[in-house]
Amino acid sequence: MASLKALKMRINSVKSTQKITKAMKMVAAAKLRRATEAAQASRPYAERLEAVVSSIASKVTVGPQSPRLLAGTGKDDVHLLVVATSDKGLAGAFNTNIVRLARKKAEELRAAGKTVKFYTIGKKGKDQLARTFRNDIIHSIEPGDLGKLSFTDVQGWGEDLTARFEAGEFDVAHLLFSKFVTVLTQEPTAIQLMPVAVATDGSVPSVGASVEYEPDEEEILADLLPRNVSVQLLRANRENAASEQGSKMTAMDNATRNAGDMINKLTIQYNRTRQAAITTELIEIIAGAEAL
Amino acid sequence: MPLHFELVTPEKLCRSDDVYMVVVPGSEGDFGVLEGHSPIMSTLRNDATLDIYATQGATPEKLTIAGGFAEVNEKGLTILAEQVVEAV
Numbered sequence: 239m240a241s242l243k244a245l246k247m248r249i250n251s252v253k254s255t256q257k258i259t260k261a262m263k264m265v266a267a268a269k270l271r272r273a274t275e276a277a278q279a280s281r282p283y284a285e286r287l288e289a290v291v292s293s294i295a296s297k298v299t300v301g302p303q304s305p306r307l308l309a310g311t312g313k314d315d316v317h318l319l320v321v322a323t324s325d326k327g328l329a330g331a332f333n334t335n336i337v338r339l340a341r342k343k344a345e346e347l348r349a350a351g352k353t354v355k356f357y358t359i360g361k362k363g364k365d366q367l368a369r370t371f372r373n374d375i376i377h378s379i380e381p382g383d384l385g386k387l388s389f390t391d392v393q394g395w396g397e398d399l400t401a402r403f404e405a406g407e408f409d410v411a412h413l414l415f416s417k418f419v420t421v422l423t424q425e426p427t428a429i430q431l432m433p434v435a436v437a438t439d440g441s442v443p444s445v446g447a448s449v450e451y452e453p454d455e456e457e458i459l460a461d462l463l464p465r466n467v468s469v470q471l472l473r474a475n476r477e478n479a480a481s482e483q484g485s486k487m488t489a490m491d492n493a494t495r496n497a498g499d500m501i502n503k504l505t506i507q508y509n510r511t512r513q514a515a516i517t518t519e520l521i522e523i524i525a526g527a528e529a530l
Numbered sequence: 531m532p533l534h535f536e537l538v539t540p541e542k543l544c545r546s547d548d549v550y551m552v553v554v555p556g557s558e559g560d561f562g563v564l565e566g567h568s569p570i571m572s573t574l575r576n577d578a579t580l581d582i583y584a585t586q587g588a589t590p591e592k593l594t595i596a597g598g599f600a601e602v603n604e605k606g607l608t609i610l611a612e613q614v615v616e617a618v
Contacts, residue, residue: 280540290601389612393612452572458572458573
């Protein structure tokens with residue numbers, strides 16, 4: 239049986255752990271609010287841009303002159319997975335869930351005979367993917383604090399990706415991130431980033447035939463498509479920021495509760511041990527008195 | 531009848547209200563948009579000024595925008611811009 243002093247020390251150490259996890263939970267809760275606001279604020283732009291792009295794209299006939307971001311490279315061999323995660327851990331299964339989706343997707347694509355490459359955003363995703371796909375990671379970015387990312391940061395990555403696409407490094411790019419549904423649920427999601435997926439089922443609201451274009455459709459598209467890539471990246475990172483904080487909050491809440499349970503258990507053990515020690519002492523005293 | 535005008539950046543929805551007229555710096559020349567303008571889509575010049583007239587004859591409010599795109603449809607005017615700078 240552990241000594242009283244050792245027990246006391248363990249209780250104290252669990253107590254300080256609990257204080258830390260509690261503080262981290264509070265911080266995550268405060269950051270979560272800001273992150274969800276940012277995620278929601280970036281939605282109108284992304285939605286409008288998407289609507290405009292698909293309505294123009296549905297009008298343009300795809301030919302050899304069309305922008306590559308719309309027409310694709312004409313092949314479907316090399317797939318790039320852009321895996322967006324965070325730099326920091328301690329957020330429950332947040333990073334692991336995204337990486338798991340990436341692995342699943344990679345295996346599916348490989349089984350279909352495609353080449354898979356990775357482009358990672360975030361240290362955690364890179365570290366986890368490097369265990370099995372070390373040689374397939376073509377580039378990795380460390381974004382730092384996801385909540386502080388601005389559009390200008392993301393634009394650089396978008397331009398880099400577009401340049402690689404134009405250079406023919408890959409044929410199709412998918413973007414993987416965690417979609418923020420509620421604090422408790424985050425959904426790892428994959429969307430097609432390049433070439434632009436155009437809804438062909440007529441779900442795109444028609445703009446009417448009388449729309450004027452300045453300059454013409456092709457030039458507008460050439461201007462908008464690279465921007466669309468950056469906007470999607472920004473949106474993914476904003477969603478990730480919110481998901482990360484949500485996931486962190488839940489994880490830290492669980493940790494705090496577990497620490498509480500631990501403290502209760504240890505305290506009971508401490509009290510029992512103390513009681514046992516007192517009883518032993520009493521027996522000794524009584525036995526001593528009787529012997530006289 | 532006022533014109534419904536929306537200005538959106540990737541960071542947030544900057545402006546969404548009813549105005550009288552907006553002069554848009556299109557890449558092929560400025561054009562004024564009033565209520566009932568025919569549908570048009572246009573890219574915008576970089577770092578150009580957008581004049582917003584809240585009412586007829588009012589002094590225009592000037593905004594400098596970068597990396598923009600304008601769309602006019604039956605619902606009004608929507609401008610997507612990468613950056614918006616409030617002019618002095």
